[in-house]
Amino acid sequence: MSFQRDTQQPYVPAAQRYHETDYRRVGHSGLKLPPISLGLWHNFGDDRPFDVQRSIVRRAFDHGITHFDLANNYGPEPGAAESNFGRMLATDLRGYRDELIISSKAGWVMGPGPYNFGGSRKYLVSSLDQSLQRMGLDYVDIFYHHRPDPDTPLEETMYALRDIVAQGKALYVGISSYGPELTAEAAEIMAQEGCPLLIHQPSYSIVNRWIEEPGEDGRSVLTECADNGLGVIAFSPLAQGLLTDKYLDGVPQDSRAGAGKMNADFVSEDNVAMARALNEVAAERGQSLAQMALAWVLRDQGAETVTSTVIGASSVEQLDANVGALDNLEFSAEELKRIDEIAHDAGINQWASATKSRVRGD
Template sequence: MLEPTTVYTPSSKRYDAMTYNHAGDSGLQLPAISLGFWHNFGDTTPYDAMRRIVFTAFDNGITHFDLANNYGPEPGSAEKNCGRLLREYFRHHRDELVISTKAGYEMWQGPYGDLGSRKYLLASLDQSLERLGLDYVDIFYHHRMDPSTPLEETMGALATAVDSGKALYVGLSNYDGPTLEKASAILAEMHVPFVINQNRYNIFDRTVERNGLKETANRLGKGLITFSPLAQGLLTNRYLDGIPADSRIAHDGRFLHADVLTDARLQQIRDLNDIARRRGQTLAEMALAWLLHDGKVTSVLVGASRPQQLLDDIGALRDTTFSDEELRRIDEISLR
């Protein structure tokens, strides 16, 4: 077993500044800001950088670490690196953490490593637990809808994950409102603790408003945790004057391409930044606060490449109240 390279003593005040929200009608509480392992916990990131990020997160009340089987690069590496961090520094704090993972996108080649079959989901969960070095995860998600597999089969696999003790709760990711409602009814009949949905949502991307997911989750008493809250960096001050040489657009085209930064989009960003400045916030702070303003979003998943980014994101919690005029103006700008 690897020995810790740094003795880690968490801050005794780690819960003081964080807000915690119930995941829908469940008893599970999540921090308003959660840490996503999507981008910066693969094998291309130095381990010491990952360590400093998770220390900063936990020291500031971020108790939820969110993963998936295919997070990397390479697929599986984020879980493997998270497992090392948990083993070396958090073994005495496991019960203070919510660890979630997912399966649903391609993890290995062939017919059994993708989508929503019982065989894939339960095999993937076993592999995830091995990489994480855990007996169970707190939340196990189906990562995306799969019209090629009966919904009853996929939900039955989630039920088995809970019944086997390998997951405490289950969640659905990237579902729409109608499919969520059908899945929820199946899970309720099996008495499965389905508590949360995970979907992309930000000022520029209102898909969960259009496809009924947000309204349905709220009506059914299910939580909603959102990813890409800053639109891959567009809702920050990074692009106010164009594309910086060290930006994600410039050096990593996997998730954000230069052609999205049109003159019209750039003007939207500048107009939104003007509202944020009048509120006494950065654009990123306002974008995070906007997601939390109506109480229907349980938690916002953020990524970080350095600790200061997390501290900046937590700063959004100082003001999540918006006037009707501010909300109207944000909609007017972002939806035009």
């Protein structure tokens, strides 16, 4: 497939876009997602050239990437990614809405005051209304509660999600960064309401495996999702860039770590040494480190296999390279053993404090 670089010309999607990948069913639903989804967390705010953003989104759709993952606070400034994506929907993607899965979220801080954070009905409903306005949409396909809120009863948050679906503002709803116990409780509440949760979006990578770990009842997030019919879409599969070739020879000034936009401890000497060792395994597989890291997240785990993983991209070339991970998702037992021997927790899970929050409504 040739590059489509001229963003001034009318966009016509690649005719073969659905022939590149096998779409995966989400949990017990009828919805299917591509194994790789495009996230607009970084690189789609007002600090990046709009034509570059358009090129990446166009190329993603050419690859058959139908799922575009956003949130109310993605920017900079908060809301900018949704506004920029809305411009693309109105031009490049006009006429293709029914082929797109568009998601948004609310939960993290969106602005000042008491109504721009958390899991209250007030915040979730008003935030989604604003997201729809920014993107020029009548509905999103998936709306997530972005993180557990210790100050809001879980029932209030779930009932708000239920009503958002009933109002036609979202086709499906999900949760993000919930621990195993909270995931089970949320799924039970929503099942009783006749509005099952569709999906869970946790962080997950070779060096951040918290969703595999058993909680207080001995069950993991992956197990709870599989047993309750939720799909899993992993974010940060490249561990904020650690699992790429970006930091193998030091910290570039133009990287997020070099610019002070991420915790410098993530690229500690120990973590970089681990990345170099993992890179040797990837090279033997004929993959880049990033490709192997994505393939590992998407590997076959039976009932607990991840449905999709969200990747970012700062260029068309980077997107193409990462999509190449789909050419080899198979791992031998020896490869998995070597990866396990090399890998350790890298301290990447900055969302961990949110996973256990719980307020009862009774």
